[in-house]
Amino acid sequence: MTSLEKAGWYSLGPRRVHRLGYGAMQLAGAGVFGPPKDRNAAVAVLREAIELGVDHIDTSDFYGPHITNQIIREALHPYRDDLTIVTKIGAKRGADASWLPATSPDELTQAVHDNLRNLGLDVLDVVNLRSTISMYGPAEGSLEPQVTAMAELQQRGLIRHIGLSNVTRRQIEDARHICPIVCVQNLYNLAHRDDDGLIDTLAAESIAYVPFFPLGGFSPLQSSTLSHVATRLEATPMQVALAWLLRRSPNILLIPGTSSVAHLRENLASAEISLPEGAMAALNDLDGVKKGVDVSPAV
Ligand SMILES: NC(=O)c1ccc[n+]([C@@H]2O[C@H](COP(=O)([O-])OP(=O)(O)OC[C@H]3O[C@@H](n4cnc5c(N)ncnc54)[C@H](OP(=O)(O)O)[C@@H]3O)[C@@H](O)[C@H]2O)c1
Structure with a gap:
C-alpha cells in the first residue's frame, strides 16, 4: 500500500481523491x-507529485499571476x-x-x-x-451575486463543481440555496482552529473541508x-502537523504546499504516521504554538 493509499480517499464532488494532495x-x-x-525545479516538484500518486492539485491563476498554472x-x-485540479477565482494581482x-x-x-x-x-x-470581503479572513456579507455568476458559468459548461474559500458558515448555507457546494477551503491548522465546529458540520453533509496553510503558511x-x-515518533514536525489533520476529520483533504521535492516526499509520507492517543491528546491541547501565519493575505 502506498503512503497516499494509507491516507485514504474522500469525495470532491462525484470524484474520489486521496486525502493527501498538493x-x-x-x-x-x-x-x-x-x-x-x-522553473525546472517547479516542474520537477509537480512531476514527482504525480509520480507518487497525487490526484488533487490546488492552484489559482492569480498565483504569479498566470505563472503557476x-x-x-x-x-x-x-x-x-x-x-x-481545483482552482480559485475572486481576486487579482496589482x-x-x-x-x-x-x-x-x-x-x-x-x-x-x-x-x-x-x-x-x-x-x-x-x-x-475566494471571498475577498476581507482578504485576511472570513467576514460576513453577501456572496450571492458571485455565487450566482459561478452557477451560470457552471450551467454554460465551463465549471463542473463549485467550492467556497475564506467563508463563514452563513455564506456556505446561503450559497447552497443557489448551487451545490462540494468543498470549503479556509485557514485551519494545529494553531488555528476557528473552524472546528464547521468542519464537523460539513463532514455530516459529506462536504470536503480543505484547510489552507495546513503547515502554517509562509512561517x-x-x-x-x-x-x-x-x-x-521519529518523524518531522511538519509530518506530525499533517498526520494530526488527517486524524482530525475524514472530510479533510490536505494540500500542503512546497517548492521542494524533498519536502513533498516528506509531506506525502505523513500518512505513514500513526498518532498514539497520548500524542493526539497533547496536540489537541497544544498551546504556545507560534501562530506562524504571515500577515500576507495570500489567497
Ligand atoms: N484559499 C486561500 O485563500 C488560500 C490561501 C493560501 C494558500 N492556499 C492554498 O493552500 C495551499 C497550501 O498553503 P501554503 O503552501 O501557502 O502553506 P503551507 O502548506 O501551510 O506551508 C507551506 C510552507 O511550508 C514549507 N514547507 C512545506 N513542506 C515542508 C516540510 N516538509 N518541512 C519544512 N517546511 C515545509 C514551504 O516551504 P518550501 O517551499 O521550502 O517547502 C512553505 O514555506 C497553497 O498551495 C494554496 O494552493 C489557499
Whole structure:
C-alpha cells in the first residue's frame, strides 16, 4: 500500500481523491508573484507529485499571476484522467504584487477563461470562489451575486463543481440555496482552529473541508509539543502537523504546499504516521504554538 493509499480517499464532488494532495501556490516567485527562481525545479516538484500518486492539485491563476498554472500545464499536460485540479477565482494581482478583489460577473468570467487557457483545459473540475470581503479572513456579507455568476458559468459548461474559500458558515448555507457546494477551503491548522465546529458540520453533509496553510503558511508552525511528539515518533514536525489533520476529520483533504521535492516526499509520507492517543491528546491541547501565519493575505 502506498503512503497516499494509507491516507485514504474522500469525495470532491462525484470524484474520489486521496486525502493527501498538493497545493501549488509555492511554485511562483517570492510573494507568490512573478516566476520562480528555478522553473525546472517547479516542474520537477509537480512531476514527482504525480509520480507518487497525487490526484488533487490546488492552484489559482492569480498565483504569479498566470505563472503557476502555466507551469502546471508545462509539467503535466495532457493530464492524467484521475487528476483533479481545483482552482480559485475572486481576486487579482496589482502591478505591485498586491491582492485585489475581482468579483464582478465579468471579472469572474474572465478568471475562468484565464484558468482554462493557462491550464489548457476545456472545463474546470472544481472552482472555489475566494471571498475577498476581507482578504485576511472570513467576514460576513453577501456572496450571492458571485455565487450566482459561478452557477451560470457552471450551467454554460465551463465549471463542473463549485467550492467556497475564506467563508463563514452563513455564506456556505446561503450559497447552497443557489448551487451545490462540494468543498470549503479556509485557514485551519494545529494553531488555528476557528473552524472546528464547521468542519464537523460539513463532514455530516459529506462536504470536503480543505484547510489552507495546513503547515502554517509562509512561517511554518513551531511548537515544543509538536517537536517533542515528532521526535518520539521519529518523524518531522511538519509530518506530525499533517498526520494530526488527517486524524482530525475524514472530510479533510490536505494540500500542503512546497517548492521542494524533498519536502513533498516528506509531506506525502505523513500518512505513514500513526498518532498514539497520548500524542493526539497533547496536540489537541497544544498551546504556545507560534501562530506562524504571515500577515500576507495570500489567497
Ligand atoms: N484559499 C486561500 O485563500 C488560500 C490561501 C493560501 C494558500 N492556499 C492554498 O493552500 C495551499 C497550501 O498553503 P501554503 O503552501 O501557502 O502553506 P503551507 O502548506 O501551510 O506551508 C507551506 C510552507 O511550508 C514549507 N514547507 C512545506 N513542506 C515542508 C516540510 N516538509 N518541512 C519544512 N517546511 C515545509 C514551504 O516551504 P518550501 O517551499 O521550502 O517547502 C512553505 O514555506 C497553497 O498551495 C494554496 O494552493 C489557499
